[in-house]
Amino acid sequence: MNKDERKALISFLSIYVGSVILLVGLLLYFYYKNELKSVAEHCNMQMSNAANEIKSQILNSYMNKEKLKPIKLKHKDIQYALFDENKKLIFSNMHKEQELTLKKDLYETQEYTYYVTYLYEKNIPIRYIAIQTCTGVQDKNKLKIIMGLILIFSSIFVGCIAYLLAKLLLKPVREKVESMDKFIKDSAHELNTPILVLMTSVSMLKKGKNPEKMMKYIISSSKQISQLYNDIHFSTFEKNDESLEEEFCLSELISHSVEYFNDISITKNITIKASVEPCKIKVDKNKMQKVVNNLISNAIKYSHNNSNIIVTLKDAVLTVQDFGIGISKEEQAQIFKRYKRGNNNEGGFGIGLDIVKGIVKEYNLNLSLKSIENEGSLFSIDFTKVLV
Numbered sequence: 001m002n003k004d005e006r007k008a009l010i011s012f013l014s015i016y017v018g019s020v021i022l023l024v025g026l027l028l029y030f031y032y033k034n035e036l037k038s039v040a041e042h043c044n045m046q047m048s049n050a051a052n053e054i055k056s057q058i059l060n061s062y063m064n065k066e067k068l069k070p071i072k073l074k075h076k077d078i079q080y081a082l083f084d085e086n087k088k089l090i091f092s093n094m095h096k097e098q099e100l101t102l103k104k105d106l107y108e109t110q111e112y113t114y115y116v117t118y119l120y121e122k123n124i125p126i127r128y129i130a131i132q133t134c135t136g137v138q139d140k141n142k143l144k145i146i147m148g149l150i151l152i153f154s155s156i157f158v159g160c161i162a163y164l165l166a167k168l169l170l171k172p173v174r175e176k177v178e179s180m181d182k183f184i185k186d187s188a189h190e191l192n193t194p195i196l197v198l199m200t201s202v203s204m205l206k207k208g209k210n211p212e213k214m215m216k217y218i219i220s221s222s223k224q225i226s227q228l229y230n231d232i233h234f235s236t237f238e239k240n241d242e243s244l245e246e247e248f249c250l251s252e253l254i255s256h257s258v259e260y261f262n263d264i265s266i267t268k269n270i271t272i273k274a275s276v277e278p279c280k281i282k283v284d285k286n287k288m289q290k291v292v293n294n295l296i297s298n299a300i301k302y303s304h305n306n307s308n309i310i311v312t313l314k315d316a317v318l319t320v321q322d323f324g325i326g327i328s329k330e331e332q333a334q335i336f337k338r339y340k341r342g343n344n345n346e347g348g349f350g351i352g353l354d355i356v357k358g359i360v361k362e363y364n365l366n367l368s369l370k371s372i373e374n375e376g377s378l379f380s381i382d383f384t385k386v387l388v
Contacts, residue, residue, distance in 0.1 A: 043136030047115035083128035194221035251276040276313035280388040294352035295320040316383045323376040
C-alpha cells in the first residue's frame with residue numbers, strides 16, 4: 001500500500017468510523033438517559049415501599065403495645081434510621097450515618113441513595129424515617145460500565161467492518177492503478193523497439209547502406225507504431241461507439257490484413273500464409289478489421305523467429321494459427337482480459353485480445369482458443385451468425 005492509498009484509507013476510516021461512532025454514541029446517550037430514569041424510579045419505589053413497611057410495623061407495635069424490635073426488611077440492601085421530633089437518633093443500622101441529613105427528602109451521594117419520610121402520630125415518638133440503599137448507585141455505575149463497553153466494542157466492530165469494506169472498495173481501484181502503471185511501462189518498452197529500429201534504419205539509409213533492406217525495416221517499424229496507436233485509440237475512444245454495419249467480403253479484408261502484416265513480420269523473418277474462401281458478412285467493417293489485425297498481430301508477437309503463421313477462412317470460420325510459445329491452461333482463462341499478456345518478455349500492451357473479445361461479444365460470435373505450451377496457438381471465430 002503506497003502513501004496515497006494509506007492516506008485515502010485513513011481518511012475513509014476516520015470519516016466512516018467517526019460518523020458511525022457519533023451516531024451510536026447519540027443513541028447510547030438517549031438510551032442511557034432513559035435507563036437512568038428507570039433505575040431511579042425503581043430505586044425510589046423500593047425505598048418508598050421499605051418506608052411504608054417500616055411505618056406499618058411501627059404502627060402495629062404501638063397499637064399492640066409491644067416493644068419495637070429491629071425491623072427486617074424484604075430488601076437486604078436497604079438500611080434505615082429512626083429519629084424523634086427533635087431529630088435525635090432512636091435507631092440506625094445505616095452505613096456512613098454522617099452523610100445523612102433530614103433536610104432533604106431524596107438525595108444521593110457517591111455510594112448511597114437516601115430517602116426521608118415523616119410519621120405524624122401523637123402517641124408515637126418516632127417522627128422521621130430515613131432509608132438508605134446502595135442499589136441505585138450501583139445500578140447506575142453498572143449502567144455506565146455497560147454503556148462504555150458497548151461503545152468500545154461497537155467502535156472496534158465498526159472499525160473492523162470499515163477496514164474490510166475500505167480494502168474491498170480499494171481493491172479494484174488498486175488493481176486498476178497497477179494495471180495502468182504496468183500499461184505505461186509496457187507502452188514505453190513496446191514503442192521503444194520500433195522507434196529504435198526506425199531511427200537506426202534511417203541512419204543507415206542516410207549512409208547508403210543496404211537501402212532496400214532499410215526501407216523494409218522503416219516500413220515495418222512505421223506499421224508497428226501505427227498498429228499500436230490504432231489499438232490504443234480504439235480501446236480508449238471508439239470501443240463503445242455506435243456500430244456502422246455494412247455488407248462486405250471478409251476474405252478481401254483478411255487478404256489486405258495479411259499483406260499489411262507481411263511488412264511487419266519481416267523483422268522476425270515470419271511468413272504469413274493465407275487460404276481464404278469468399279465470405280460475405282454484415283457487421284461494422286472497422287471493428288472487424290480490428291479483430292483480424294489483432295489476431296494476426298498477436299500471432300506475430302508470440303511466434304518464434306523463422307516460423308510460419310497460417311490464416312484460413314473456410315465455411316465462415318476464421319482461424320489464425322501460430323507455432324510459437326503457446327499459452328498455458330492457467331493463462332488461457334485470463335488471456336482475453338485487458339492488460340493481460342501471455343508472456344511478459346514479449347511485446348504488446350495486453351489490449352489487443354481484449355478488443356477482439358469485446359467485438360466478438362458484441363456480435364454474439366463464437367470465439368475459441370486451442371493452445372499448447374511451446375507448440376503454438378489456434379484462435380478461431382465463427383461468422384455464421386453475421387453471414388449475408
